[in-house]
Amino acid sequence: MNPALTGTWEMIRAECGGEHSLELLALRVELELTATAYTVRFGGQIADRGTVMIASPSALTITGTEGPNLGRTIPCLYQQVGSRLRICYGMDGTAPTAFVSPAGSPHYLATYRRKAP
Numbered sequence: 001m002n003p004a005l006t007g008t009w010e011m012i013r014a015e016c017g018g019e020h021s022l023e024l025l026a027l028r029v030e031l032e033l034t035a036t037a038y039t040v041r042f043g044g045q046i047a048d049r050g051t052v053m054i055a056s057p058s059a060l061t062i063t064g065t066e067g068p069n070l071g072r073t074i075p076c077l078y079q080q081v082g083s084r085l086r087i088c089y090g091m092d093g094t095a096p097t098a099f100v101s102p103a104g105s106p107h108y109l110a111t112y113r114r115k116a117p
Contacts, residue, residue, distance in 0.1 A: 002054060002080075008032045009085050009112035016091075018103030031087075031112055038062055059095065060087075083114040 011029035014021040027042040033052060040048040048067035054060050055075070063073045075095035077088045088096040092106035101109040 004080055005033050005085070006035060008115040010115045011110055012113050013111040015101045016108045017105055018101060030115065085112040
């Protein structure tokens with residue numbers, strides 16, 4: 001895992017299939033990344049957990065081990081610039097090629113801000 005990605009990230013924007021997901025922002029979603037794992041929290045409560053592997057300098061793969069993504073492998077495109085992290089999740093198992101989530105697509109695009117320790 002790229003050491004710059006490790007830490008806790010707070011969701012500041014989300015969209016799926018071309019629709020903004022304002023309800024997710026209200027849940028105070030946090031993504032915690034370590035060298036080999038991810039944890040998603042909604043309002044401080046663990047909602048999803050699994051492994052994470054860097055596939056290339058701009059791609060990673062997550063595999064759910066607990067929660068709604070249990071047993072799923074989700075390829076992702078990512079970009080980290082300073083304290084911002086964008087991840088486009090291929091929820092149907094196909095790798096995204098751009099940071100877009102057009103209407104009807106299975107791509108989930110999230111933007112996070114690094115949370116202070």
